[in-house]
Amino acid sequence: MGRPREFDVDEALETAMELFWRKGYEGTSLTDLTEGMGITKPSLYGVFGNKEGLFLKALERYERTKMNFFHEALKEPKARDVAERILRGFADSQTAETGPSGCLGINGALACSEAAAEIQKCLIENRHRGERDLGKRFERAAKEDDLPLGQEPYDLARYIMTISQGTAIQAASGADRPALYRVIDMALQFWPVPVAQNS
Amino acid sequence: MGRPREFDVDEALETAMELFWRKGYEGTSLTDLTEGMGITKPSLYGVFGNKEGLFLKALERYERTKMNFFHEALKEPKARDVAERILRGFADSQTAETGPSGCLGINGALACSEAAAEIQKCLIENRHRGERDLGKRFERAAKEDDLPLGQEPYDLARYIMTISQGTAIQAASGADRPALYRVIDMALQFWPVPVAQNS
């Protein structure tokens, strides 16, 4: 009951996500948000709590809609395909024509004031979680003799994430998708494509 | 003549550089700066012009004092040594115990408001310049048959810079130097260490 909401929450959140993605947490003002989302401040606070709450919900949406390739990639049977799908998935997202360049998880709050320290910490944990998940996947691969000789699973995970974070900076600096694909090709050169083998 | 300055300009600039490095351009307030540098606002404006001018001078100092390894590395006779010195030089700077983690050229203004757009643009150009200089060096290496077979000089340069930018994010996320060194080892695996050859 009561007066019905005049805007679509999901649509507004999508806009907020894109703004934070493009301008960062501190670089996006409430005026940017309310004007972009087409709602007033009381409406924003009524639905999303405050700026920090809105960012966290936007991040959640980002993970759900833009980073879904990541956990899908972990399901690939061969570790090399996991790595390659993750690298190309990041590059695709970072250079999509719709939406900002780079990565919300990095653009959001890399270096910031104390006021954004909590958001910064949250994004760091976010990155660590992804790296840990990939490390676990590579641990499984190690047991399956599915890693190149002498490679530590968690070092390999950090390596893959470092490349992905590097391409995020490259994308934010104007690099296009083919350029990032060539970087990825080079990054995977050391990892031999396994010969087709019948089970 | 006139009243003598009561602070050391170089020392103040060093402090400003570290503040911008740690908190970014927009995340660092004039209060942060004046308190850190131990001077008042009129003194800051008298010597450095304004916040933007101060940042640019801090960036200049950063390039001169922290990035000097880069152009030194370009002088290495073998391209692989150029690449390795650059990668380890970045990792060293990004994880130095004195000074903030990561890279001023990235932390300074990756994603920001319109107010910092000029600084952001300047940092992007900064990155492009480094990549271009490295690309030129690899072009020379190509002529000298000093690159691995089938590698394009400018793709190789982008690859090296992507790794370095990735380690900057890793350092800002808490990774230590040995961890980054292991990433670098992996990134250079594809590039065979040339057999010692007498000229």
Add this chain to the structure above:
DNA sequence: CGAATTATATACCGATCGGTATAAAAAAAT
């Protein structure tokens, strides 16, 4: 000793920051 010059300290500027109080508007419940 002034006079001129430069740097300092203090107080202040308009604009914008994130956030909210108040009240009108629009619906459901009685």
Add this chain to the structure above:
DNA sequence: ATTTTTTTATACCGATCGGTATATAATTCG
């Protein structure tokens, strides 16, 4: 039709933003 509930619009809040006007303090020059 009135009450209740929720959302909207407007106006406002103190704090902080980058930047500056004013005056005093400290030096050199004449």
